[in-house]
C-alpha cells in the first residue's frame with residue numbers, strides 16, 4: 410500500500426534526514442502492546458529510531474534481548490534444525506518423509522531474491538518443512554521483510570507457523586508475558602502468510618491460526634512444543650496496522666514544521682515530544698524504547714500506576730489529586746464523586762486496619 414505523497418513527505422519531515430528505521434516481526438508485535446498511544450503511532454509511522462531518540466533526550470534504556478538470551482536462542486534453534494530438522498520433526502511429530510526445504514539465509518542473494526523463492530515455493534502445493542522463508546508485510550506504507558523461524562506445511566495441507574523461543578517451559582508453565590509476546594510475533598507471520606496466499610489467488614484460510622511454539626523444557630535444552638491459538642492477536646494486529654495506515658488524522662493535528670530530527674538538542678527534542686500525546690502504562694517498559702522517558706514524564710500521574718488504576722480512577726489524573734480527594738481536602742467534581750467516595754472509604758478501611 411503506497412502512502413499519499415503529502416503524507417509521506419510529512420513523515421520524512423518528522424523523521425529528519427535519516428533513513429526510516431525498519432520494522433521487523435518483533436517491532437510489529439510490540440505495536441500491539443499499547444495501541445492507544447499516539448506518540449508511538451506517530452514515531453513508528455515516521456520510522457523514527459526511538460532507541461536513539463531516548464538516548465538523545467537523556468533516557469537510554471536497555472532494550473531487546475540480552476546477549477546470553479540471544480546465544481542460548483541461537484544454540485537451541487541450531488540444535489533443532491540440525492540434520493534436516495531431525496529433532497524438530499520429532500517434537501512436531503512430523504514424518505521423516507516430509508521434505509525439508511531450506512530457502513537459505515546463506516545464499517549470496519538479496520532479500521528480494523529470497524522472498525521470490527518463498528513465493529515460488531508457496532505457490533506450489535508441495536508439503537515441506539520450509540526453513541529461512543522470507544515474507545513481507547506493509548507497515549504504514551513501508552514493505553517490511555519478515556523471517557519466521559519455520560513454516561511447517563504438513564498438517565493436512567495447511568500452513569502452520571512454527572516459532573522457536575529459548576525461554577523455558579517448566580512444569581507446563583512459562584512466563585505469560587513471554588508466551589504472549591511469542592504469540593503476537595507468530596500472529597505477524599500468520600498475517601503476512603495469509604496476505605501472500607491472497608496475492609497468489611489462494612485461500613488465506615489455508616494458513617492455520619494455530620501456531621506451534623517450541624521451547625526448551627525445564628533447565629535443559631530438551632525441546633517441547635505447545636500449540637497457541639492466535640486469533641485474538643491477529644485482530645489486534647490488524648486494528649493497529651490499519652490505525653498506522655490512517656495516521657494522517659494524527660499527523661494533520663501536529664504543529665507544522667514539527668520534527669524529531671536526531672541532530673536537534675535534547676531540549677528541542679523534549680519539546681517536540683510534548684506535542685504528541687503519550688499513554689504511558691507500566692507494560693511500556695517491556696514493549697517500547699521510549700519507556701524510561703515516558704515513565705519519568707508520567708511520574709505523579711495515576712496512569713503511571715497501570716491501566717487498572719487509571720480505569721478505576723477515571724477522571725482523576727494525578728496521585729496528588731487522589732490523596733486530596735481521599736483525605737477530603739478537595740471537593741470532587743460531579744464526574745469524580747463516585748471515585749472520591751470509594752477513595753474515602755478505602756482510606757477509612759486502611760486507617761482502621763492499621764490502628
Ligand code: SF4
Pocket residue numbers: 443446447448449687688689690693697698699700701703
Ligand atoms: S513508552 Fe511512551 S511512546 Fe512508548 S508506548 Fe508507552 S507511552 Fe507510548
